[in-house]
Amino acid sequence: MPCLLHGMATPSNHTQTADETIHGRGLRMTDQRRAVYDVIMGERDHPTAVEVFTRVRGKVPTISLATVYNCLDTLTGCGLVKTVAHEREPARYCPNLEEHAHFFCESCGAVTDLPLRSRKKPEDVWYFPGEFSVSHHEVSFSGTCPKCSAKAAKSNKR
Amino acid sequence: MPCLLHGMATPSNHTQTADETIHGRGLRMTDQRRAVYDVIMGERDHPTAVEVFTRVRGKVPTISLATVYNCLDTLTGCGLVKTVAHEREPARYCPNLEEHAHFFCESCGAVTDLPLRSRKKPEDVWYFPGEFSVSHHEVSFSGTCPKCSAKAAKSNKR
DNA sequence: GTGAATGCAAAACCTTTGCAACTGG
DNA sequence: CCAGTTGCAAAGGTTTTGCATTCAC
Numbered sequence: 001m002p003c004l005l006h007g008m009a010t011p012s013n014h015t016q017t018a019d020e021t022i023h024g025r026g027l028r029m030t031d032q033r034r035a036v037y038d039v040i041m042g043e044r045d046h047p048t049a050v051e052v053f054t055r056v057r058g059k060v061p062t063i064s065l066a067t068v069y070n071c072l073d074t075l076t077g078c079g080l081v082k083t084v085a086h087e088r089e090p091a092r093y094c095p096n097l098e099e100h101a102h103f104f105c106e107s108c109g110a111v112t113d114l115p116l117r118s119r120k121k122p123e124d125v126w127y128f129p130g131e132f133s134v135s136h137h138e139v140s141f142s143g144t145c146p147k148c149s150a151k152a153a154k155s156n157k158r
Numbered sequence: 159m160p161c162l163l164h165g166m167a168t169p170s171n172h173t174q175t176a177d178e179t180i181h182g183r184g185l186r187m188t189d190q191r192r193a194v195y196d197v198i199m200g201e202r203d204h205p206t207a208v209e210v211f212t213r214v215r216g217k218v219p220t221i222s223l224a225t226v227y228n229c230l231d232t233l234t235g236c237g238l239v240k241t242v243a244h245e246r247e248p249a250r251y252c253p254n255l256e257e258h259a260h261f262f263c264e265s266c267g268a269v270t271d272l273p274l275r276s277r278k279k280p281e282d283v284w285y286f287p288g289e290f291s292v293s294h295h296e297v298s299f300s301g302t303c304p305k306c307s308a309k310a311a312k313s314n315k316r
Numbered sequence: 317g318t319g320a321a322t323g324c325a326a327a328a329c330c331t332t333t334g335c336a337a338c339t340g341g
Numbered sequence: 342c343c344a345g346t347t348g349c350a351a352a353g354g355t356t357t358t359g360c361a362t363t364c365a366c
Contacts, residue, residue, distance in 0.1 A: 026320095027320080028319095028320065028364085029365080030320095030321065030322080030365070031364095032321080032322070048355090050354095050355085062322090062323075063322085063323085064322070064323045064324065065323095065356090066322080066323065066325090066356090066358085067321080069357075070321075070322075074321095083245075085244070085246060086243070087241075087243050088249060088330090088331080090354080090355060090356090091246060091355085091356090100284075101283075101284045103286070103290055103292075106293070112287070112290075114284040115284070115285050116283065116285070117285050120283040120284075121283070122280070122297065124278065124283075125278040125279070125280050125282075125283060125297075126258075126259045126272040126274060126275060126278075126297065126299075127272060127273050127274070127275050128261070128272060129270070130304035131307050131308075132261055132270075132301060132302070132303060132304060132307075133301045134261075134299050134300070134301040135264070135300060135301040135302075136299070136300045137297070137298065137299045137300070138297075138298050139280065139283075139284065139296075139297050139298075140295065140296050141280075141284075141290070141292050141294070141295045142292070142294045142295070143290060143291045143292040143294065144290070144291040144293075145288070146288035146289045146290060149289050149291055150289075184345095185345080185346095186340055186341070186345060186346070187340085188339080188340075188346065190346080190347070191346090207330080207331080208330085220347090221347085222349065223331090223348095224331090224332080224347085224348065224349075224350090225346080225347055227331065228332095228346075229346095232346095246355085248329085248330060249330085
């Protein structure tokens, strides 16, 4: 079964399979690449390379960590997956190709996607002193997620 | 000459010297800490730890890289300096304590501070699905800076 | 068949740590 | 004086690289 793309890298490929995207770049679809892609599309919890490695080993026990890094590079290069950097932590990988920010819970470590509110643009919030041409932006928040906030409120009551 | 604080960590300390801030935490002001702080306050070009190390060696030739990391930790812990993380690059250090975002030029590597426009809030741009309590946020843009845009425009004309 | 991709090991890189020697208040 | 800080060297964790082998097309 081919892997369908969720989200959109570009308007034209929203029904393209990952196989087609890879082939479109003159690259090959290997078991390892498919397995890495499936893991990231599966839990969608922003795993690190090592976490992807651990999960992928279930399906492809011979895969090496170097190959996982290779596959992640290829998939991000093709626009199938996005890299998420936060502080000095290891890189995480995200299958959500829509415009979004990330929330990092300082208590449980969970990473949550925050979609863009309609008609809002990050560029409007900041003052650009000159002719900057913006190609990317990355926005991250940290604090306490709803689950951990609720937990804290409960234990404070007692 | 004591180092005056620029920007504000908290409203109350805007005329406090770095010495006073350090002493206020029960810590000592050493030659190394002062030199590291002066380097960061000097060029304000968001140097990495290794760049700070190289510059500081001019004043304190015996300083070690581990001590530079130590000093940077202490200074950020005291709120005198902020850490700037971008992708998988080494951490950079910033003496601007005002609320701001960063622009990373993909052509020349320069890092520019982008101040907040008045009456705008980053939290308004994103949709938070639940009761998130935000303690920090970090916003970074990348693309081409004015200097490099101008250079590119000039060479395109010919 | 052939160039691309894998797997392994080793290296590179940034950062932290352990500990004896030193020093600021 | 003496806890806090330094300097050195060694280790830690993440990511990359080189190269022989394997595999997708």
